[in-house]
Amino acid sequence: MNRAALLALLVAACQPPGTSTSTSLPASVQQYSVLELVGGWRSLFHTEEQGTTRVEEENWRLAPDPQLPSRLVGRYLRSVEVRSSDIVPFTCNQRRSYRQRALYDVLVDLEGSDLVVRETAYDAEDSPCDHGFRRMTEYKAEDKGNRLVLHWSTGTQTLWQIDATNDGLPEPPWAKPSDPTGAWRWQTTSYDDDGNVRVEAEWWEISRRTDTQLDATYRRRVTVRSADGKNLACAAAPSWSFDDAYLLRGQKEEEHWHFYELAAQPGDHPCLRGTPKRTTDEATAEQIGNYFVLEWRGKRRQILYRPEDE
Numbered sequence: 001m002n003r004a005a006l007l008a009l010l011v012a013a014c015q016p017p018g019t020s021t022s023t024s025l026p027a028s029v030q031q032y033s034v035l036e037l038v039g040g041w042r043s044l045f046h047t048e049e050q051g052t053t054r055v056e057e058e059n060w061r062l063a064p065d066p067q068l069p070s071r072l073v074g075r076y077l078r079s080v081e082v083r084s085s086d087i088v089p090f091t092c093n094q095r096r097s098y099r100q101r102a103l104y105d106v107l108v109d110l111e112g113s114d115l116v117v118r119e120t121a122y123d124a125e126d127s128p129c130d131h132g133f134r135r136m137t138e139y140k141a142e143d144k145g146n147r148l149v150l151h152w153s154t155g156t157q158t159l160w161q162i163d164a165t166n167d168g169l170p171e172p173p174w175a176k177p178s179d180p181t182g183a184w185r186w187q188t189t190s191y192d193d194d195g196n197v198r199v200e201a202e203w204w205e206i207s208r209r210t211d212t213q214l215d216a217t218y219r220r221r222v223t224v225r226s227a228d229g230k231n232l233a234c235a236a237a238p239s240w241s242f243d244d245a246y247l248l249r250g251q252k253e254e255e256h257w258h259f260y261e262l263a264a265q266p267g268d269h270p271c272l273r274g275t276p277k278r279t280t281d282e283a284t285a286e287q288i289g290n291y292f293v294l295e296w297r298g299k300r301r302q303i304l305y306r307p308e309d310e
Contacts, residue, residue, distance in 0.1 A: 006187045033143065037062050038166050041076075041148055041159035060159055061169050062108060072108035075169040077101065087189045087197070089238045092129035093291065094188050094303045101125040102134055103172050108141070114131055115141040117150060125174045126289030128303055130133055180214065180250075180257065180287050181206050185305035192224065196232070204304055206250070214250030216259065219243060224271070234271035242267030244278060250285070257285040259294065 041060035048054070049168040058077035083092060083097040090098055109116050111303040119136035126132070127151040139150040139157075184204035192198045204218040225239030226232055232240060245265040250257045261280035268276075283296040 034072055034108065034115070035064060036164075037072060037108065037115075037143065037148065038064060040162045040167070041162035042162050043157055043159050050084045053085070055081045057081075058157075058159070059170075061167060062106075063166055063169060065107075070110050073169070074106045075103055076106065077103050077170060077173065080149055084257075087190075089188055090129070093127070093305070094186070095305070098127070098129040100127065100130045101174065103170065104134075115143060117141050123172055125172070126176065127155075127258050128288050128291050134242060150241075157281050161263075174289070177290060178287060180292060182286075183307050184292055185310065186302060186304045187305045191227075197225050197227055199225075202304075212252035214257065214259075214302050216248040216250055217246065217249070232271070235269075240269055242269045242272055242273050246278075246280075253284070255286070259285055264306055 011153070025220040039062060040125045041062070043058045045056040046054070057079045058076050060074060062072045062074040065071040065073045078101065080100045080152065081097065082090075082099075083154055087096070089095050091100060093248070104119050105121040107118050107120055109118070116138060117140075118138040122136065124130060124132045124134060124136045139152050142149040142151070146161045148161070150157045157176065171188075184203075184206065185202070186204070187201040189197065189199050200222050202218050202221070203219045204216060206214055206216045209215050220302050221243045222242060223239060223241035224232070229238050231237055236242070244267050246261050247260050247263045248261050250259045260282045262278055264278040266272075266276065281296050285292055285294045286292075290306045290309055294302045294304070
């Protein structure tokens with residue numbers, strides 16, 4: 001029996017003989033029932049499907065509404081992390097995992113004997129793996145002591161209470177960075193035409209010359225290794241690698257940057273003797289949160305990330 005039903009029985013038991021029992025809770029009892037939901041709540045869901053692992057986590061915080069005692073205001077942070085078991089990265093960020101996060105504002109109301117939870121606003125973290133759009137909805141909630149069961153048209157979800165403190169509502173745990181200067185990183189793994197594993201990594205450093213001009217350098221390392229561990233003919237070993245270095249200039253163009261490679265210092269290896277030179281390139285770049293998305297000529301897409309996100 002949940003707390004609201006128990007309180008209803010206590011109210012009925014305290015009425016004088018012959019008094020009819022109301023099927024709805026008095027306002028004071030309803031208010032008490034809602035206030036017992038104040039605090040922190042959490043849900044965690046884990047699935048594995050088609051070579052990926054998906055972890056969905058929600059952390060809720062509910063507090064009294066100072067304008068309406070029978071209502072709660074709240075926020076919850078929803079985080080979805082997806083990881084691949086394959087060496088080939090996801091297309092959206094060119095890494096083997098990605099995360100989507102959004103912070104929702106909610107209202108919890110008593111409508112008759114029903115607890116109704118409504119999403120009223122949201123703020124999604126900027127990411128190339130997230131279009132940013134969310135469809136807001138509402139839930140019918142069942143108070144089951146230390147559990148709060150949410151029902152909607154296509155499913156249910158159980159929140160577990162982790163504390164009963166009236167703390168402030170959380171703010172977004174991410175910043176909205178717009179400064180492209182500093183260190184960036186890129187790494188990807190693929191198979192070449194011969195079935196060998198090819199690992200490419202780049203270390204970028206970007207500094208600001210003026211408000212509209214950037215200076216940049218990056219070091220690129222490529223490692224090729226045989227998938228079966230046998231020696232590669234050109235290297236006389238199961239793997240080989242080389243390092244290149246590049247110098248670039250960046251120019252501001254409205255909300256984007258345009259990068260021009262000015263010079264390249266190619267690495268040397270017997271497997272590169274057929275292609276000893278490097279051709280300089282250019283790219284447009286857009287910063288999306290902690291990612292820097294470059295579109296090189298020939299529609300080659302490259303996504304840099306901050307080293308602290310490794």
